[in-house]
Amino acid sequence: MFSWSDINFLDLLRSVVDILVVTYVIYKLIMVIRGTKAVxxxxxxxxxxxxxxxxxxxxxxxxxxxMQQVITFSVLAIIIIFQPELRRALEQLGRGRLFSREVQEEEQRNQSIEAIVKATTYMAKRRIGALMSIERETGLNEYIETGIPMHAHLSSQLLINVFIPNTPLHDGAVIIKGDEITAAACYLPLSESPFISKELGTRHRAAMGVSEVTDSLTVIVSEETGGISLTKNGELFRNISEERLRELLEKEWLFQVKSTGGLRWNWRGKNNG
Structure with a gap:
């Protein structure tokens, strides 16, 4: 018959602590790979x-x-496939950041949105063609590899400088991750949809193409008209204003406070057409 006296409370406490620590480590590892192709x-x-x-x-x-053979060789495959994520986790662990709260993410998010809006508005007024794709949950490494690595802090001045005509990085797309310009002069897949207006050029077709195969947000500035457009989930928002661009970015790039009191980046994929 069951009796509370049979329970060793020290062992019970040890088991609870063990489970909590393992759960927390797994949670932090998930946060490290979140937003990459590792997902x-x-x-x-x-x-x-x-x-x-x-x-x-x-x-x-x-x-x-x-399946047994696949699993047998999966350990080596996992090390190769997840090499970028494992390196990132070890680097953060070495800096003591893996288990810390990112308390400045709200400010970073606002600065990133303002940098994109400011640069887009500047280029639109001067009819400087531009194509900027913002990574969300689906990784864009496949397209980053086609461009020139930058890994530079996101700023409106740098974005404008990249797209100045007749410069080496002018053609192609800039890919943005959080508050970083990851690469420039990237090639994006062109949409083959027959419903796209014939008057739209390569930039718009590339923006539509990447939005059809990923959940990225892509901002376009037309070189011919100076019009601002945005694509998401296969939808095209044409000739939007500065205020509308900021509104769409803020609605899709939401900042939320976690129940634990920490802060994080979050994206919402609702239709806000």
């Missing part, structure tokens, strides 16, 4: 494990054997 790769790994488990239970020997 999608993690989902693929989960699918492989589920297929292996189900095939074992159903007695599907051939499929189970294949």
């Amino acid at each position: 999608q790769l993690s989902k693929g790994i989960i699918v492989v494990v589920l297929v292996w488990f189900i095939s074992d239970k159903l007695g599907l020997k051939t499929l189970n054997f294949i």
Whole structure:
């Protein structure tokens, strides 16, 4: 018969602390890979494990054997695939930042939005063509690799300088991650949608193309008209004002206070057309 006297409270306390520490570490690791392609790769790994488990239970020997081989070599594959994320986590651990709260993210978010809006408005008035893609949950590393790495702090002056005509980085897209310009002169996939107006050029088609395959936000400045446009989730918002651009960015790039009291970046994907 069960008795409370049978419970060793020291062991119980040790187990609770152990579970809490492991949970916190896993949570922080998830925060490190959040917003990168590692999220999608993690989902693929989960699918492989589920297929292996189900095939074992159903007695599907051939499929189970294949899954066992995949899992056997997955440790090396994970190290190779997640190398950028692992390096990032170790760097943050070395700086003592892995377990710290990012209390300045609200200010960074506001500065990033203002830098994008200010640069866009400046270039629109002078009809300087521009294409800026802002990374959200889906990683844009595939397109970053096609451009020139920058890894520079985001500022309106730098954005304007990148798109000045007849400069090496003028053609192509700038890709932005948080408060950093990651790369310039990047190639984005062109949309093949037959519903795009024939009067729209390559910049608009590239912005639509990347919005169809990722959840990024892309800002376009027309070189012909100076009009400002924005794409998201396969939608195109044409000829918007400075105020409307700021409103769309703020609605999609929301800052939220976590229930724990910490701060974080967050994106919302609702239709605000």
